[in-house]
Amino acid sequence: MSITTSPRLSVQGLAKTYRTKSGDVPVIADLTFDVQAGEVACIVGPSGIGKTTLLKCLTGLQPITSGSARIDGVEIDGPPEEMALVFQEYTRSLMPWLTVAKNVRLPLRHLRLSTAEREERIASALAAVGLAGAEAKYPWQLSGGMQQRVAIARAIAYRPEVLVMDEPFASVDAQTRFELEDLCLRIREQFGMTILLVTHDIDEAVYLSDRVIVLGERPARVTEIIEIDFGDPRDQLETRATAAFAELRTRIFGLIRKAG
Numbered sequence: 001m002s003i004t005t006s007p008r009l010s011v012q013g014l015a016k017t018y019r020t021k022s023g024d025v026p027v028i029a030d031l032t033f034d035v036q037a038g039e040v041a042c043i044v045g046p047s048g049i050g051k052t053t054l055l056k057c058l059t060g061l062q063p064i065t066s067g068s069a070r071i072d073g074v075e076i077d078g079p080p081e082e083m084a085l086v087f088q089e090y091t092r093s094l095m096p097w098l099t100v101a102k103n104v105r106l107p108l109r110h111l112r113l114s115t116a117e118r119e120e121r122i123a124s125a126l127a128a129v130g131l132a133g134a135e136a137k138y139p140w141q142l143s144g145g146m147q148q149r150v151a152i153a154r155a156i157a158y159r160p161e162v163l164v165m166d167e168p169f170a171s172v173d174a175q176t177r178f179e180l181e182d183l184c185l186r187i188r189e190q191f192g193m194t195i196l197l198v199t200h201d202i203d204e205a206v207y208l209s210d211r212v213i214v215l216g217e218r219p220a221r222v223t224e225i226i227e228i229d230f231g232d233p234r235d236q237l238e239t240r241a242t243a244a245f246a247e248l249r250t251r252i253f254g255l256i257r258k259a260g
């Protein structure tokens, strides 16, 4: 007997046109792709191709013009409870007047959790991002990388099925970026989350992904979906030094350059 599993996230013929006072702006023409449960998938493509627009459609912040997006077979037509979103701009997503613990607690208010369960989720999320002990600190007392860890902790305390990240590591230094990438892979492992991430960094996409979805043309289409099979664990030095890594980087770079 063969067992078929439906994808966690399924995007079918998704199109998006912004309706503005000066006319229609077609940004996405036709996107079709699946992301399986527990995968990390990265969206890459030239600047302005519509990557953030796609995430807005998937997180219910913008209506889809035509086509569909589904989580576990259920059509997305508003912010889905199964998703959490992490933005590049952690300074704008954290509340500076709230402590780290209170920032992480914010989205949990909407869930029916006992006090003990809520506190356990906060503690384990902060431990998972390496911030155990920072509960009483304020965001402005932390480095940029640590603030982004708080934003990630807040998302994982919510325990979403799908963690959506829009250029989450673009505002931190290179060393912190590597640490946060590895954190991302650990979270997937520890919590079994599916991760969909937009990045401009091709190396980051190759390092993190099980699947890279390359967007091109304007309005956007899927140029190619590239499966990546480095297995786990990945290593920042060793994995990036392999011939397979260099080959994938060159291939994706070529696709983006052609599309841009």
Ligand SMILES: Nc1ncnc2c1ncn2[C@@H]1O[C@H](COP(=O)(O)OP(=O)(O)OP(=O)(O)O)[C@@H](O)[C@H]1O
Pocket (backbone or CB within 6 Å): 018, 020, 025, 027, 046, 047, 048, 049, 050, 051, 052, 053, 054
């Ligand atoms: N609310 C809006 N109304 C009209 N046009 C918009 C709106 N939001 C975005 N756009 C346009 O949609 C296009 C795609 O923008 P989007 O931010 O999704 O691209 P992106 O690939 O994420 O860009 P970047 O790589 O620079 O971050 C751009 O031309 C942008 O000007």
